[in-house]
Amino acid sequence: MDPGETVWHTQMALEAELEKVPELQCSICFTTYDNVFKTPKQLDCTHTFCLECLSRLMAISMDPQEGKISCPFCRHLTPIPKNGPPALTTSREVLCHLPRHQQHEEPVWLEGEKLCYKRLKTGMPAFCICIDIGASGHGASPPAQTGSRTGLLGRLTDWKKLLLFAVLMVLLVVIVLWPLQCIITTGSMRCIHRAPPPNTSTTVPITISRP
Numbered sequence: 001m002d003p004g005e006t007v008w009h010t011q012m013a014l015e016a017e018l019e020k021v022p023e024l025q026c027s028i029c030f031t032t033y034d035n036v037f038k039t040p041k042q043l044d045c046t047h048t049f050c051l052e053c054l055s056r057l058m059a060i061s062m063d064p065q066e067g068k069i070s071c072p073f074c075r076h077l078t079p080i081p082k083n084g085p086p087a088l089t090t091s092r093e094v095l096c097h098l099p100r101h102q103q104h105e106e107p108v109w110l111e112g113e114k115l116c117y118k119r120l121k122t123g124m125p126a127f128c129i130c131i132d133i134g135a136s137g138h139g140a141s142p143p144a145q146t147g148s149r150t151g152l153l154g155r156l157t158d159w160k161k162l163l164l165f166a167v168l169m170v171l172l173v174v175i176v177l178w179p180l181q182c183i184i185t186t187g188s189m190r191c192i193h194r195a196p197p198p199n200t201s202t203t204v205p206i207t208i209s210r211p
Contacts, residue, residue, distance in 0.1 A: 022094045026050035028057075028072060033094055035102040036117050037131055040094035041085060043069070045076035048091045051108065055085040055115055055133040084110035 025032045026040075026049050033040045038050040049057075049072070058069050058080060068077040069085075081087035086108045095103055108117045113134035120126050 022048070022091070022097060024094065024097060026053055028053040033098060035095065035098065035104060036106045036108060037115055039105055039108065040091040041088040042091040043071050043076065043078040043088070045071050045074050045078070047071050047073050047076075048094060051085055051088075052115065052131060052133070054088065055110070058085055059113060059133045086110055086115070 026038065027047075028049055029052070031038055031050065033050060037052045040048050041051050041054055042048045043054075054069065057072070061070065066077070068079050070077055078088075090105055095105065106117060106119075108115055110116075111130065114130040114132055116128060116130040118126065118128045
């Protein structure tokens with residue numbers, strides 16, 4: 001066989017294999033899929049997007065009466081399940097091409113206008129992460145952690161705020177109020193009262209003549 005034909009067939013085989021690999025990033029946010037908030041969710045039209053983008057799209061543009069979401073590509077309508085976008089069909093084809101530790105879908109639920117996920121792993125502290133999917137949402141909120149450390153940090157923050165307020169009040173009195181009081185009382189910026197000038201009047205001696 002001609003070496004050129006061999007190279008051509010090899011190239012065609014590689015291209016065919018690449019075509020079998022699904023897109024591993026969301027076509028809306030261009031972020032790589034994972035098994036939590038970026039879980040690949042498939043619409044009825046077979047187009048796949050991440051859970052977070054579909055949830056934001058639902059919160060912004062979905063008609064509450066119809067309960068359907070429009071595909072950003074083909075405008076085909078897909079009914080939203082009762083439990084929201086997390087209950088949409090997960091694309092197993094995409095999920096199986098992710099790293100091994102991300103091939104198991106983690107439980108994510110819809111709570112109002114937030115997507116929430118609680119991590120429960122043996123030997124690691126549990127915490128909950130929520131993402132605001134409303135029109136004013138800007139990303140993930142910090143993990144909700146409770147405990148003595150949080151309370152101590154809160155008290156330290158309050159103490160620093162009180163100290164800063166006290167320092168500002170002292171500076172306000174010294175820099176603004178004190179000179180203002182001096183101007184009102186003495187007529188100048190100097191708050192030391194001037195001593196009255198000494199009496200320079202001369203005394204005229206009085207002579208009394210005796211008869």
